[in-house]
Amino acid sequence: MSQKCDGKPDEAGFFGNYGGQYVPDQLRTRLDELGSAFFEAINDAAFNRELQYLESHYAGRPSPVFYCRNLSGAIGGAQIWLKREDLNHLGAHKINNTLGQCLLAKRMGATRVVAETGAGQHGVATAASAALMGLECTIFMGEVDMRRQHLNVIRMEMLGARVVGAKSGQATLKEAVDEALDLWVSDPKMFYVLGSAVGPHPYPLMVRHFQSVIGKEARQQMLEETGRLPSACLACVGGGSNAIGIFAGFMDDPEVRLIGVEPGGRGNSYGEHAASLCLGTPGIMHGFKSYMVKDDHGEPGEVYSISAGLDYPSVGPEHAQLKDAGRAQYVSINDKEALDAFFLLSRHEGILPALESSHAVAEAIKMAPGMPKGDILLVNLSGRGDKDVEQVAELVRKGFVEAKKPGCK
Ligand SMILES: *Cc1c(COP(=O)(O)O)cnc(C)c1O
Numbered sequence: 472m473s474q475k476c477d478g479k480p481d482e483a484g485f486f487g488n489y490g491g492q493y494v495p496d497q498l499r500t501r502l503d504e505l506g507s508a509f510f511e512a513i514n515d516a517a518f519n520r521e522l523q524y525l526e527s528h529y530a531g532r533p534s535p536v537f538y539c540r541n542l543s544g545a546i547g548g549a550q551i552w553l554k555r556e557d558l559n560h561l562g563a564h565k566i567n568n569t570l571g572q573c574l575l576a577k578r579m580g581a582t583r584v585v586a587e588t589g590a591g592q593h594g595v596a597t598a599a600s601a602a603l604m605g606l607e608c609t610i611f612m613g614e615v616d617m618r619r620q621h622l623n624v625i626r627m628e629m630l631g632a633r634v635v636g637a638k639s640g641q642a643t644l645k646e647a648v649d650e651a652l653d654l655w656v657s658d659p660k661m662f663y664v665l666g667s668a669v670g671p672h673p674y675p676l677m678v679r680h681f682q683s684v685i686g687k688e689a690r691q692q693m694l695e696e697t698g699r700l701p702s703a704c705l706a707c708v709g710g711g712s713n714a715i716g717i718f719a720g721f722m723d724d725p726e727v728r729l730i731g732v733e734p735g736g737r738g739n740s741y742g743e744h745a746a747s748l749c750l751g752t753p754g755i756m757h758g759f760k761s762y763m764v765k766d767d768h769g770e771p772g773e774v775y776s777i778s779a780g781l782d783y784p785s786v787g788p789e790h791a792q793l794k795d796a797g798r799a800q801y802v803s804i805n806d807k808e809a810l811d812a813f814f815l816l817s818r819h820e821g822i823l824p825a826l827e828s829s830h831a832v833a834e835a836i837k838m839a840p841g842m843p844k845g846d847i848l849l850v851n852l853s854g855r856g857d858k859d860v861e862q863v864a865e866l867v868r869k870g871f872v873e874a875k876k877p878g879c880k
Contacts, residue, residue: 476798478679478719478789486673487795490788492671494758498656506673508579513680518578525570526684529603530560532567534685536692536849540578542819545880549702549842551835553852554689555823556718563825563854564685564713569664569674571681572601576662583607586664587651589644590779591623592854593666598632599708600664608632611651614645620779622858630791646782648757667710668787671758675787679715686720689849697847703838706851707804707830708801709780711787713853718799720874728800731790732830734776735803741766744874745774748794748801756784761791777806777866778826779860804837805829810872811835813856813863818880825854826862 480486492499512518526532533557539551556564569586577582584606588594594610601608610627610857614636617624627634637646648670655663686704693701704721706714708731721727736744741764744750751762756771763770763785776782793799804812809826812833816824824832828851835848842848856863866872 473527475849476722476793476796478722480672480676484676486675486789487792489633489753489791490672490759493755493756493760494671497658498652498671498758500658502671502673508611509575509673509677511577512578514576522571522574525574526567527576530566530570531558532684533692534558536689536696539816539820542815545819546836546839548839548844549846549848550844551839552701552847552849554622554685555826555852556685556850557822557828557852557855558711558857561596561599562857563592563596564682564716565593565666566600567684567716568666568681568712569593569596569600572662572664572677573597573604573606576606576664577604578850579586579662579663581606582662583609583658583661585609585611585651585654585661585663586666587644587647588623588666589647589783591616591620591627592858593802594632594634594862595623595626597664597666597845598627598630601632602630609649609654610634610639613641613647614643616647616779619847626711641773645757667677667712667783668715668763669710669757669759669783669785671761675789679719679789680731682712682716683719685713685851688720689717690720693847693849696770699847700724700727701847701849702842703730704849704851705730705732705835706731706832707781707827707853708786709745709783709827711790713851715789717851718793722798729793729798730834731799732834733801733803734778734830735805736775736777736782737806742773743775744803745776745782745784746803747784748790749803751785753791755830759788761785761788762794777809778830780825780827781830802834804833807872808833810863810866814872815880817856822852823856823860824852825856826859828853829856
């Protein structure tokens with residue numbers, strides 16, 4: 472089957488062989504309504520104007536691109552540039568999507584929103600967007616995650632959201648999604664704000680649309696600042712929303728390599744990583760078909776990563792298509808490499824990257840020395856690392872990573 476990777480799924484929501492809607496009829500009706508409302512909205516100039524206003528005046532867009540002169544000089548080879556999504560309101564790319572979906576919720580007449588959250592970042596962005604737009608907000612979070620990410624629970628509650636613990640199964644992200652979907656289906660005034668480029672159609676397409684502002688801005692900014700396009704564009708991949716957002720801007724530039732970086736965790740054996748594209752196989756979960764990490768019974772498997780935002784056992788269907796078509800390459804970076812990159816960026820540039828984003832930085836640091844000086848690597852810095860400093864300090868205390876003394880790079 473020939474695959475054109477143009478970011479558009481077919482009528483049934485398939486990107487090549489992946490995506491679709493593997494859901495009960497009742498849910499399909501809601502998804503179809505959502506799809507129609509979405510297409511209407513993005514063809515309405517008033518909707519786009521309002522979203523652009525919020526992106527600029529509330530979220531702080533456009534986010535700049537930044538040349539890491541010190542880091543690039545220290546490691547040699549290609550120039551490393553960052554797209555600074557860490558500078559957005561709330562410190563990550565998540566707000567691009569929650570503003571778009573909450574605006575759509577209001578347009579559809581919803582008065583309540585529900586969302587799932589793993590590490591809590593999407594929950595916080597949803598709670599803020601809901602507060603801004605006067606929507607009641609419920610967030611489902613695995614009880615295990617609520618303990619691990621306690622500060623984000625406090626943030627969500629302060630923003631006016633109700634945080635409900637998902638108790639079943641492993642009590643993490645997968646269970647939170649299941650419970651959020653159940654609540655959505657049972658309530659016609661509810662809108663489900665999904666946090667990554669995953670789930671049944673039209674979510675992967677919708678999330679891609681709202682995150683593609685990253686790639687659109689980045690392409691123009693790089694041309695303005697450097698007069699050319701980067702050799703490669705890199706992003707970490709959990710569900711794949713920040714990656715598809717920046718890739719979208721360069722999809723039609725075949726000379727720009729697209730590189731997605733998955734969490735390699737502690738190694739390639741089952742349960743030690745969350746590298747769905749590198750180490751998984753095609754399967755169906757959460758209503759869509761894509762690569763997944765499976766257990767012995769073919770069910771969503773156990774995953775692990777040092778960064779709580781990347782440990783999802785599947786990945787957005789468009790990434791699966793891009794992998795099979797060879798338009799994008801997917802690699803993995805382990806915990807140790809991500810931590811080293813965290814310190815390198817902090818010490819050389821004064822930027823604390825999120826542990827998620829540190830995976831993409833690490834791959835750029837690996838690639839740069841083997842490339843000519845004039846080449847450019849553009850890394851999507853999906854978020855800031857302030858949320859991770861306690862965890863990193865703990866890992867230093869345990870001797871997992873060497874303590875860096877003041878003044879030492
Ligand atoms: C949530 C999150 C991710 C992972 O999600 P994607 O959908 O793969 O982008 C990456 N970085 C940060 C900072 C996040 O908060």
